[in-house]
Amino acid sequence: MPADVQADALSSSIADDLNTRGRDWYIDRAVSVGVFVGGVSAIVFIIGIFVFVTREGLGFALGTLDLKEFFTSMNWRPTSERNPTYGILALMAGTASVTGLAMLVAVPFSLGAAIYIAEFASGRMREALKVLVELLAAIPSVVWGFIGMSIMNPLIIDIFDVPVGLSVLNAGVILGLMAAPIMTTIAEDALKAVPDSYREAAEAMGATRWQVVFKVVLPAAKNGLMAAVLLGVGRGFGETMAVLMASGHAINIPTSPFDSVRALTATIAAELGDTARGSDHYGVLFTLGIFLFVVTFVINLTADIVVKGVGKKQ
Amino acid sequence: MSMFARTALDQQNRRVEWLVKTLFLMMTVLLIVPVVLIMGILIQRGAPVLSWGFLTEVPTNGMTAGGIFTALIGTIWIVTVALIASVPIGVAAAVYLSEYAPDNWLTRAINLAIINLAGVPSIVHALFGLGAFVVFFGFGRSILAASLTLAVMTLPIVIVATRESLQAVPHAFREACWNMGATRWQTIRKVVLPNSISGILTGVILEVSRTAGETAPIMFTGAAAFLPFLPQGVLDQTMAMSLHLYVVSTQVPNGPDALPFGVALVLISMVLVMNASSIAFRVYLRNKRKW
């Protein structure tokens, strides 16, 4: 066969090959759709949470809710027959005091531990500590609540000679111990993210280890560290079981760490079981849920933005 | 004076260095020691109640005696259904983020959604589960509703662990496959996924551990304080270990002192063993490098 006819025959079969879509082509397309659906599922679920919680709380929120009372009144009496009131001020004080104490306890220790693990500990020690921190973070919140009730409670009564051991102090310390491992891990990541070149440059100028840490590494990592604290606050704010079991049941604004308080999250957990669907009590608890959702959303968003600040600097 | 003699400044620096290092070490230790002590107390006070029977008998006498069998089985049911629901979606999402997602606003939104899912308070997840699965979808209070609630809550764990292990596979492998004419999926199926299984497993173990310990999300969606029988299907309610600890410590005043400690001990041991094995697995795999 002459060369050009041969070439034509060859190229037409190549043309066929290149233009026939096999099974693999279609499977690949199907998979790309499937994983896309998986990917956006996270967005769907977050929106879903907001939608369904709002749905159950809408009745109350649009009807009986009095925003001024909600945010400024200390009187949380949803079960009162004659005059139910839905003021969450005392509950917010409960959450704030417990979270505040927890942060006071946890932040310095978490940062200290993170600095030690990231900057001073040697290979084996560092691995062992990281493992321990990870195991600490895994302890379920109901177990922490139990520890608060059965170990911290009598301990506080003994040591401080107070009548009741379920209090801001109890829940605050427990929450602090809960949030600390997570803050340590995130803070440690933030410190590790500081490039070694910064440390080497400082050491080349004659700085000692601790000078390098304080004057170079910490300032460079400050965005990540702030994010770690913010996330710890978010965790404390949203914690339910431990606070429910350790903070007591009194709905009031605490004047001392030994006072019992009730947190927002614990309130929902404690009261939801006794409500009837569609009732105002039911509705206000869901409204509380919306409030909690929005606040933690804002905290997480802020932490994310704060961390991004590091990226922009470089 | 010789350039290498120790100056007074040197010595002071050395001392401060030692002080700082010790200070931070102390802080680390202080973080860990209380927990070790607590574990000790749990073991000491819970041991009297522990026995093989504890694990295999059902609670009796208003839950003041007997064992925790019903709760154990319930937790296994819930964890299994939650895994079935969350692992496929989580792995798919991670594959999308690692292998397909372009660098645009949608991808950033997905990542933000994942972070937020992980940060939503557990009681809000409970409310969501109640409003969505129990009420709207009509599953009623059931294992299904409780598991799905937990699945949504622990989805980020699977996604993050899977994505990290996918991204650990060197990009050069993908390029080599693509250049040979493999589709994205063929490359993922034949090279990327098989080399990420370990990371995925780690994520799954972590998810199991988290799911087993959560209480609030299942309190109103399908877990009950006491049931005299084992669940027969996903639409039944069930007891669960985490809720059982709560119930036994707050609502059963007349039981033996060791009982709640025993329950706490079993629960915390389950969780710690699972986490420890996931860590050990990770270390083992790190030494079995394939490239």
Place this chain on the structure above:
Amino acid sequence: MVDATPKLSVRNLTVRYGDKTALDGISLDVLPNEIFGIIGPANSGKTSFLRALNRMEEFDTNMTVEGEILFEGQDITAVRNVYALRRKVGVVFPLPVGLPMSIYENVAFAPKLAGIRKKAQLDDIVERCLTRAALWDEVKDRLNALGSLLSGGQQQRLTIARALSQDPELLLLDEFSIAVDPVTTMRIEDVLKELKDEITIVLVTNLVQQARRLADRTAFFLESELVEIADTEELFTGTVKDQRTRDYVEGRFG
């Protein structure tokens, strides 16, 4: 010389990464059964050229390709099955890549993609390709060993074996000898000389002498432009059209 239709016909090819232009309006032909060399300093667009030929912009959202690329007369920018195109084009990268599977599976990867299932057939292909890639003798007793744990030179020959297993029409090599010892380089060069009769080869190299040893015709790329193409001996010894080519070839820059 027979007036053959070009294997590859490129017209006005422009490749961009974001705002950066890597190739600016290149036009050339690659004839069947020749070794077509491409030389030029770093960042002149040589690698982008190869990537565009294999339609790799699909996997890089930053990369845009304009212009016409005809493979055997087929406009490859418009083919419906781009994977079939890539199966016909073998590529060897600068950095050796052994896939994390057995040596056998490395070479059987492409044939399995093409639908070959029979073990006897696959065995045959694996042995043939490893032999032609000058690797068979070294690995024939350990075909189950991980391809990703071989030495650099072995992995590069493994890559060539993989490329050959595709039974390609076109073989693209991008600076294949950078991470490889001189002995392996020589062996691979011998392999290429043998393959010329069956396959068309485009050889991008930063080793000017390598082009001189292997290529029939050579093109000189400089800063995203095609400066000139000529028969290799002409380019290196005879009259060149452009002073820049002479300067590069004589080592005055790059």
